[in-house]
Structures are given as C-alpha cells and as structure tokens.
Amino acid sequence: MKQQTEQVVLTYQMLPIGEAALMVEFGKGIHPETNKKVKALSDYLEQQPLPGMLEYVSAYSSVTVFFNPAQVKQNYQQQSGSHTEPLAYEMVAGLLENVLNNLDYSAATSPRTVEIPVCYGGEYGPDLAFVAEYNELSIEEVINIHCQGQYLVYMIGFAPGFPYLGGMEEKIATPRRSSPRLEIPAGSVGIAGMQTGVYPITTPGGWQLIGRTPLALFRPQDEIPSLLRAGDVIKFKSISLAEYDEYKEGRP
C-alpha cells in the first residue's frame, strides 16, 4: 500500500475566552498557509463536533470553540469516572490537542471556486471612475484587474455572509471614501484600501463602490445561509446590465 503522508507540523497556541470558550491560534498574521490550518480544524469540527460544543467560529488565523461547561464536564466524568473538578476549558483543550496531533492536514477539502458575476460601473458602481483615476488606469483596466484575481475567502464575518477576501492586486487599491455612505445596497462590490469585498445586506459604509452582483450572499432560508464559506476561492466575472437583470429575474 502506498503511504502518502504529508508531514506538517502544526504549531498553535490555545487560550481561554472566559469559562465557556477556547481559541486555537495558528499564527498572528494573514497568510493562506495559516488559514489552511484553520480550515483543516474547522472541517474536522464540522464533521465531528466535540461533546458539549455549541459551535465553532473560524477567523483569519484562529478557530474559537464555544462550549457549555456543564455539558463538557458531564461528558468527561462519564468517560473517565474521575471525581476531581478540572476546568471544562482544560478538558476541551485536551480533546483539541488530540485532534490537532492527529489532524491530517493534507486531507483538507480542496477549495471550491465560486464565480461572482458583477455589473461594473454605472449606477451600480458610482466610484469606479474614481478608482481608475486614483490608480491612473482606464476603467476597463480596473475591471480587468479585478476580474483576473483569484480571491481566497479567509473568513466570513462582519455581516451575515460577508467574505473577508485576500488577493487583490495593489494596482487597484484605493482608500476609503472620506465620508461614508449612509446606505450601501446589498450586492455592492467595493474596494477599501488593499481589500475588496461584497456587501451581503444593506449597511452604511465607506467603501469605494465599483459594481454590484445580482447574487444573494446571505440566504437566511437556506440550510447554509451563506453563499460563500471560509476557504472558498472566488472569481469575479464582468456582466452587462441586461445580464444583471436576467440573473435577478432568474432567482426568485
């Protein structure tokens, strides 16, 4: 039998967030390699939730596990028959350590690629011309650069279904607007500094708006309420206003 084990040393740090949560930190920065470790642990917890776990939340370089100390303790005592009163935190840390030591890092599911159609400019992208001007590019060049990129979804947060994306070209980086808009419509695609992103729900914000997608990123009626998940790779595709309207009509 062919042995195919990739030796990856998982270095991590654990710390309590109060008596009912624990954070596993794989690093301090924003790096795809660190995020892969986050993904590997998240995938494991998705498949095999720990006893007493309420949920987990993955971020750029960390996974936080929320648990019910009473349930964790109950489960532990049943297993070990111990009469001492250790911390639920320590029990969860012990379980996680075991998971992390045996985690097949190479088995992390390969990323999904999600295509996001965007109608650039016009009414939907009122700041596209400013982004072009600021970077001394033509409008077409900005659209091309934005569409050529492959963006890693590091984490979902800030708003329901909002992706924290990495991988934008510095050539189109643009500072935030000096005065934020009171209302940015859902689906707006924007740039803020070195970041690009899509607004899933209508919120105030200071991003430079370059276009809009007809896709709903937040889907409260679906089993998974977010179009995107941490670890996905997204690509933007330029569509016309007519195509935008078709997409909108196609989705009930």
Added chain:
Amino acid sequence: MSMTVIRPGLLSSIQDQGRYGFQKYGVIVSGTMDSYALRVANILVGNEESEGVLEMTLMGPTLKLEQDMLIAITGGDMVPTINSVPVPMWRPVYVKQGSVLAFKGCRPGCRSYLAVAGGYDIPSVMGSKSTYLRAGIGGFGGRALQQDDVLPVQNSLSTRARRLLKQLSISIQDKEFAAADWCAAKAHILHSSQPITVRVTSGSQYEYFSPESKEQFFSQPFRVTPQSDRMGYRLAGPELTLSQPLEMISEAVALGTVQVPPDGNPIILLADRQTAGGYPKIAQIAAVDVAIIAQTRPGEQIRFQEISLQEAQRLYLEREEYLHQLRQAIGLRLL
C-alpha cells in the same frame, strides 16, 4: 390564541437562547440579553428553557390577552399590572381572557421578560425564534413589536403547564388573575447598590495593556453611556491604553467580551455583537454576570472585579444547579 399590542413599548422583541451554529457564516447569535430571566420565566410556565419570550426594554408595552393564558414575568421591574391591579413577578400567573397587561418604565433594571405557556407561535429561522433586528429576520416579522400587532400564542401546553393552570384555577374564582404563592429567586442585580460589581476573567490581550490601565480597569468605576444597546455597552471612565501598539487581525469574540478601541473607552459585547472583531480585549465577563450588564441602564456605574477561571466556572455550574433545582421544586409542587 394571541395577544394584541395596544402600545408597543420602547423596544419589545421576541428572543430566545440565541441562534447558535451560524456565526461561522457571519450570522450573529442574538437572543435575550438576560438569559437567567429567560430561563426562569420559561421554567415557571412549564416551557422548555430555550423557548422564545418577549424582551421589553426600558419602557414596557401594553398587551391585551385574547384568551386565558399562563404567564410569568421576570427580569427588571416594569411595575406590571393586569387591569390596573399590580401583578407579582418571578412566579406563574393565570390570566383571564380579555385582561390588559400593562408595563411601565423599568426600575430597578433595564429589561423585563414575558413568557407564556406554550410559547409564542412564530416560526424558527435557523433554529431560533430570536429577532435579528438588523437583518430583519426571526422573531415577529424580523422586527420589534408595533401597535396593533397580533402576537400569536401556541395552543398546545406541556403537561406541567396544564397542571399549573389547574392548581391556579382553584384560587382564581371571579378574579382576573391568580398568581402562585411561591416564586423563583430574583437576579442579584435587582437589589444591589452602585457601582454594580461585575466579575471578569482576563481578556486575550490583557497583558498588552499598560500597567496603569490594568490598575485603573479594576480600581475605577465606569459609566454606562447612552450609546449602549443590544449590540454592546459603551463605557466611559479612565482612558485605557496599550503599552505599545499592537497589530491585530479579526478573531472571534464572545458574549461579554470587553474590547478597547483606539479611543480607550471599553465596549462590552452583548447579544447582538458581530461575530468577529479586531480590537484588543482586556477582559471577559463571567457568563453569569452578563445578566447584570443586561439589567444596567445608561448612566449607571459598574466596577470590574477580577476572578479566576475556576471561580467563573464554579459560578456557572452553581447557576445551572439552581435552575435544575427550580425545575425539580416546581415538579414537586405539582404532585
């Protein structure tokens, strides 16, 4: 069955224990601010502890109960009355059809809770009846109650609720309501003096704060500012600073996390907190004391007291034990 909203109050919304399992998709937990009041209210009317209740803020609503109902009111004291007669809190109350349940301003406390036997008849969204106000989902139409709303109530009652009703129906006679002659323990907040002590464990970045800030955090009182809501309580007090600038990236935050933005004024993250944040965290409020914050009003003062993780866990388990005993005691009274 239903309740008709005569006056909605300042902010009255359906909340339960919260929407768990979806923070990884950016969906906030929501839920009651005071989960002790939620759980006790539900236990008192024979519901599952996690059932949705009406959370009422600062100024309560006026409701007309269209059928006979078994209710319980917990949390802050909004001087509740039924047809102008004061109704006791923290116990089951059998109310006759057509009665008007009125709440006033909240004192002491900030939030009062109304549970009804069977629960409010509204659909769960992502496994929870909690209202997610900003996204407009969950609860009653994704929003706070408004005048003339008709809030549906489940018809089917638990065995326990039916037994409670039967017992109380003996003493109701021709009165409009009958309350049990026993009650659950009020939360501590409702009889404590200012500044209110809140117990905390160390936050993830506690060590990065300046020695002076660490000292002041525990020695000085902080005032709850008017910019405080279900998302977070913004505090004013000594300006807290880091020893040196700290590069931080977004990570998960928890209920009761105390974070400090660059302006140095701490924010306590509460039920409607975002799922992640990138500010340094100085402390984490013990889970049992989050209910204290929930009952603190703008203008009031709080003081932080450091406890160990062991102590925080002990308090947590003690509360679970009390709620367990409450369930059992009510069961015994119904034998």
